[in-house]
Amino acid sequence: MKKHPEYQYLELLKDIMENGSDKQLFFTPEVLEQYKKKGEEPPYIRSVFGRMIRFDLSEGFPLLTTKKTFHRGIFTELLWFLSGDSNIKYLVDNDVHIWDEWAWKRYHKHCLANDPPADLNQKDFIAKIKSEPKDSDFVKKWGDLITIYGRMWRRWPGSDGREIDQLAWVIDGLKSDPYRKSYVVSAWNPDFIYQMASPKNRNEVPPFCHTTYQLSVVDGKLNLGMFQRSADSFLGVPFNIASYALLLLMVAQVTGLPVGEFVHFFGDVHIYSNHFDQVKEQISRKPRPLPTLKLNPKIKNIDDFKLEDITLENYDPHPPLKAEIANIGGFKETGKKYDRKKS
Numbered sequence: 001m002k003k004h005p006e007y008q009y010l011e012l013l014k015d016i017m018e019n020g021s022d023k024q025l026f027f028t029p030e031v032l033e034q035y036k037k038k039g040e041e042p043p044y045i046r047s048v049f050g051r052m053i054r055f056d057l058s059e060g061f062p063l064l065t066t067k068k069t070f071h072r073g074i075f076t077e078l079l080w081f082l083s084g085d086s087n088i089k090y091l092v093d094n095d096v097h098i099w100d101e102w103a104w105k106r107y108h109k110h111c112l113a114n115d116p117p118a119d120l121n122q123k124d125f126i127a128k129i130k131s132e133p134k135d136s137d138f139v140k141k142w143g144d145l146i147t148i149y150g151r152m153w154r155r156w157p158g159s160d161g162r163e164i165d166q167l168a169w170v171i172d173g174l175k176s177d178p179y180r181k182s183y184v185v186s187a188w189n190p191d192f193i194y195q196m197a198s199p200k201n202r203n204e205v206p207p208f209c210h211t212t213y214q215l216s217v218v219d220g221k222l223n224l225g226m227f228q229r230s231a232d233s234f235l236g237v238p239f240n241i242a243s244y245a246l247l248l249l250m251v252a253q254v255t256g257l258p259v260g261e262f263v264h265f266f267g268d269v270h271i272y273s274n275h276f277d278q279v280k281e282q283i284s285r286k287p288r289p290l291p292t293l294k295l296n297p298k299i300k301n302i303d304d305f306k307l308e309d310i311t312l313e314n315y316d317p318h319p320p321l322k323a324e325i326a327n328i329g330g331f332k333e334t335g336k337k338y339d340r341k342k343s
Contacts, residue, residue, distance in 0.1 A: 005056070016046055027326075028105070046270060046271050048270075049267060050266065052263065052264065054262065055245060056260070060291060063315060067285075069238050069320075076091065076094050077239075078246055080150060082167075086144050087145070097126065102145060145203065146203045147192040147205045156186075167185055170251075178222075178255070185212070193208075210226055212227045217257060222255065222259055224261075229268065232325075234321075294310075295310060
């Protein structure tokens with residue numbers, strides 16, 4: 001019998017636990033203060049470098065079965081990316097809280113430096129985002145992550161002031177000339193990343209983890225390969241696998257191409273130290289049959305997909321495994337400039 005494809009992921013976890021190198025993380029002073037108040041040491045990571053897993057989508061939708069995964073959150077987040085939006089208001093209104101901490105951290109840091117009495121805890125901050133209309137000054141200013149995947153995919157800021165829709169270009173190309181090798185979408189934009197960023201673009205959100213993806217037709221089938229420079233194996237990677245597999249299915253449908261494989265390339269792939277016990281439990285579990293994902297066949301435009309157009313069938317996972325996410329991100333101001341002078 002063919003080995004269950006989920007074992008690739010479980011073997012990756014085992015590889016990291018047995019062969020990984022332990023490394024310290026960078027936390028901003030505000031986040032370190034939170035750990036101090038809780039009487040906890042911040043976590044470290046155990047990581048390896050340079051790995052790959054792949055999923056043939058004809059074998060089922062690769063939503064992990066060795067723990068229950070929040071698939072509605074995955075689908076909602078991808079639809080948000082596809083919209084090109086950078087404000088968490090849509091997610092909050094749909095009770096998806098994947099990005100709450102990073103929006104709040106920027107607001108919290110601003111309040112500490114400028115107006116401490118106005119500071120809200122994260123719960124109250126998110127409640128305010130949800131209660132106010134999307135065009136309110138508070139939501140527009142503090143709900144906007146600035147640096148986010150959808151903006152780069154669909155509204156890349158061009159040097160001449162345009163906003164470039166990379167994904168639309170890829171989809172049009174796949175329809176007219178499917179065998180070209182240049183169908184790449186990049187999120188890695190130095191003008192939005194840490195010390196390299198322009199002052200107006202600096203943010204506390206970590207630089208793009210899944211930096212680049214490529215769509216390629218081989219033997220008549222559409223494949224998607226994604227490079228992830230930093231991968232939280234326990235919490236993040238299950239989301240990333242399902243999200244990009246769904247994106248591949250969507251693009252295949254709107255281009256009329258048969259679907260092939262999702263190939264996941266990793267740079268630094270790691271496990272947080274406060275996830276070790278959960279990982280050991282997950283590795284001990286036996287994968288169950290993968291579910292089936294169906295898209296509304298009437299949808300022929302990538303911008304027309306809605307949550308109700310995505311149907312997951314026969315998902316029978318093991319119980320969930322909960323773990324706390326580490327709020328990393330931010331950077332040290334060094335005063336150094338990375339602008340090259342023109343000769």
